[in-house]
Amino acid sequence: MTATLERPVADSRQAPGTAAEGPARPDYAHWAVSAAAGAGVLAASTSLNGVIEPWTWFGPVFNTVLPVMIAMSLARTLRLPGLVTLLAGLLALGGCLTSRFVPDQSILGVIPGPGTGVQLQILLNHAEDTVTSQAAPVLPGAGIFLVTCAAIGLIAIAVDTLATTLRMPAVSGIGLLALMVVPAVVKPLGVGMVPFLLTVAAYLLLLGCAQWREGLLAASADTGSTGYLGRGLAVGAAAVAVTVLLPLAIPGFNSGAFPQGARLNVWGSSSGLNPAVTLGNDLRNPAGFGRVTYATNSPEPVYLRAVTLEDFAGQRWEPDQRRDEREPGLQGMGSESVRSAGEFGATAFTRINTDSYTSPWLLAPYAPVSVASLNGRWTWDPKNLSILSYDGGTSVRQEYEVISTLPDLTEERLSAIRPAPKGAVAPVFTELPEDTPGIVLETTEEVTGRLRNPYDQAIAIQNFLRSRDFTYSVDAPVEGGYDGSSMGVMARFLETRAGYCVHYAGTMAVMARAAGIPSRVAVGYTPGSTTGDLEAGPDGMELREFAVDSRNAHAWPELYFNGVGWVRFEPTPSRGVVPDYAQTITSPFNVRVDDYDNLNPGAADVPQGTAADPEATAAAAADPAAAQSRAAAAGTAVAAGLLLALLPLLIRSARTASRRRRVLSGGGPGAAAAAWVQTTEAAGDYGHPALPTDTPRAFSQRLRADAGLHGPAAVSLERLQRAFEREEYAGPEAAPAAGAGVALLAAPAASWDDVTAVTAALRERSSLPARLRARFFPRSLLRPTR
Template sequence: RDSQQAAGPSHDASGGRLARGLSIGAAALAVTVLVPLAIPGFNVGAFPQGAKVNLWGTATGLNPVVTLGNDLRNPTGYGQITYATDSPDALYLRAVTLEDFDGQRWEPDQRYGLREPGVENMGTDEVRASIDTGVVTTTRITTNSFTSPWLLAPYAPVGFSNLSGRWSWDPLNLSVIATDNGSTAQQQYDVRSAEPELSREVLEDIGPVPEGAVDAQFLALPDTTPGIIRDTAAELTDDIANPYQQALAIQNYLRGPAFTYSVDAPVDGGYDGNSLDVVARFLESRSGYCVHYAGAMAVMARLAGIPSRVAVGYAPGDATGGSVQGPDGLELTEFTVTSQDAHAWPELYFDGVGWVKFEPTPSRGVVPDYAQTAFAPGSPVPNTDDLTPGGNPPLEPGTPVDPPMGADGQPAGEADPDRARETSALITAALVVAALLLIVPFLLRTLRSRNRRRKFNAAVGSRGAATLAWAEATDLAADYGHPALPTDTPRTFATRLAASTRIDDAAATALARLSCAYETEEYAHPDHLVHAGWEDIESVVRSLRERSSRTVRFRARWLPRSLSNDS
């Protein structure tokens, strides 16, 4: 410690260790804020899908591994997506389906080898036949900051237009994914979708799925399926032969009075997730959110022999009250969705019509017309109004829609002042962090210098003053890129510094006086002390500044090297 002090670094009581600690903290904060900006894909949720850190707004995304709980528990909702459609029914925006279930989690199967390029015209023969015989919908989607490699679209898409980037689609589930590391962010595109005309009568006439009609993975379940899941599925479906009636029995059981919707209960109860064990705990506790309801119905459907998968995307959201003109002059009714509309729902396969959406989550989404008229055997007849939140009838094309009103009496589709304040607060916080990262080293160095000068003035004429002055001189030299070497004596350092920097004669004399004062204070008798003044420090730093480049002066002031030399 004494040898290091002799070499020049300061070890007075000016807070060197505190300065070093604060500098490390500032650097850690900088890494925390800035590194995610340079690494693509980190998000709200799990790598590699979802929201990236965005200091100028909120980027959002949907995690296909169904960790939707954090989004749903956000009290404000973020990442507004706008869509406009001519669909008379409530529209779900689907991103991807999860069909690969190993008992621990539902996952999407990428099937890169089976994907087909280009999405201007897409879809299987079965789906494209629905263009002539089924319901055809045109939807314009504005993604804003929604960031995901999967493309949002109503099911089943048969063509996209005005879409940037390169995309491919999966014939087994019609999911669309970017093939060039692209993203959905800041896109506005039109999608045409088609599906068969579905009704209770159509679905009731369909028998069990023939063997081999769909890939075996849509029926696969591990042998470790808990007993409560098997027993519940058997109790609901064993006495029913018709697949459609079995599906309704499962849906209406989960939507029945015994179950409640909650985003907090699974966390509090320790069963938040989508594994088989979580489904079992959910059936015991009978409280959860869309992930639990969709997963439970998909698993019980497979136990009943009905192929199933879980779709991930957004529930219909809220009407804005506005409309836009779509392709060929179509009038499209406008809606918005946020992270709070993130949703998961089951899709079940019926031979001849394909994949059919169900809605087992109470108080979320909208139950399709074809699923509202039946009920599970032994269960009370469900109230249709309860199955359709708000009891809103389907919209007729071109019908004006009154926007929902917020608590402040303003239309809910208008700019949310709380969200605007939240965004403003985020920007302000980012700017404050950036300013602190720049100003903290400057403040620490200034405080150290002032503290030394105060102590120097108090000790003038006595032992200790020269040590303080010399510590300041060596730190100043380090700030301007000329640190003392471990082998330097005060005299050799002063000589080398004067020669290398070519400071003027007055500054060189002041530097020599400072080193001489330090030497006599360290090694001479108190009666023979040589005194130096603080004006000698000012003379040295003035000359160093005049002979340094603009970059060096900036670093010396805002990023002083002497702060990192503390030990």
């Protein structure tokens, strides 16, 4: 490596970092090298797609790398020392990060100001939670964006410094390689061939630009070529060989080699929807960001439940694993009453595919009585029917089948149930800590004070939280520790009356206990959205498929009713699905099946004025400015839709007009070919495409037969064919020969009228759907004729 980097320095040539003797020629070629270095960093960063999902991260990265490259190039243009150039890049990076991630705490938008450190610490904590609690691909949050932009910005500075300032472009490839290490070991399929090839191409471009620059500098010093390109290619080939072969000898790379299959899991196997961390952060950044699908014969879409929280003491609520009380074997789950409900009542069959969701807690509809086809050793908790891995296993890429009960719950049945007797459930489901805030107890008394029936109390609490006095928000709660659980958080929620599902579910559970109803908080996913696919279940049953992802992460309360068991309620407005037995005429909210609980910081708050809110509707109608704005937005959307729908037609018309001008220009070179291509594409648009093996004559004969062309249209088609053959195959100096050759060379030139005649005949002999497809969605745009 040392020999590769050494360069002889002649007396007449300026060495890196030294002053030249005499006036030096201006070096503007460094701009090209810096541009190539930036392109290389951006190309290598494309491998991060799949580590962070989706491409939302690329814009911030691009807007970070570009100013850094420009700042360093300007410093070199001003002939500043190399150390000052490096400092300029670092300052530009700091300004970009400040303006993007902490603008409110900055001075003039780019200089860190008071409070910057605190806000950065919050973002770094979010990034740490993302790394420790998620499996790739992770959520595109502000914290992980900050770390990504900072890391790639530093790599860009290093690559540019090596390639341009120190004039060591071959070594700068180490920075590109370092950028691809993370996706190589984290992504299930490695870096991927496309990002890898893009990076290699960008690296070769960098070497070529550096060689060109060195050639210019060498010419000014009357020295020979430095041979950077050859040495760079040698170093690059060696580096690629090492990166491909080295993982084969490293334990943990168990599914191929870099860049296609290195799968060393450096984060461990127990990451997912993990309530052991602060619940708000965990719901905001669930590891199950990848899609989870389930197919069920349940008449209603099901909630997928991972675990429940019962102990409301402490600064954060965590699930009690109760490993000493858990039972093995998932074929006979549940209490005797639960199993009997499955034997004599309705049951649901659900097939779940976890894909990239990874957690020691298993997703299942409530209440499960049997789980089959599951890999690993799993146990279940008799108190809450949660399913936990016994040996540190994970739910990732599992496909299993769950049979769960469907209790017959109605408003009449629940309203007839009296309060549960003491000892009906374990004390952990009824206990309230001594430091329960007074506002919780006082609010519960105000809402349920004159009610004695548990069902009436539960409905009153649910309707109170779903009223217009509360606002669903993921922005307001974040500061000051409000973004989490604990009794203090519930108290602040009742004061501010703004929060998201964690606060609504926790508050209803606490208020239910204060009213004497046993409660717990369930953590999992709302039903999601249907994919439209159907699967076959056992005994010929038909299963509808649904999909959920991190946007469906949710928390909801479960209340205990004597003789029935645990019953789900939905206090979070505009989120989740309110069960039929919990819907009342006082609830002002509609429900929906595809119900994303947007838990990402920075997402817009969900307003309380929905279509079911007459006051909000009237207020909106009374605001002419708002109505005009909505009308303008609707008009813009309609115009954009029409433009998109007409885009194929416009492209096809423009191409047809270009060919028509060529044909009508006097029959110059290429005119016959343009007419023939237009004809063959029109035939393909109307359902008669040319085959790859077709000669012009074979295609012409088949088209006449298939499309029923005769008369003038057939004559025009033959004229177009013969004109194309003459232009394509007969040289300009070819002499007429006997027979067919004479006819070929003597054929008259085709005209645009022939194209029009054939096209009109094809259109007349086509059905209406075929005509519409040919005009608005021509297949020739996807498969143009060569």
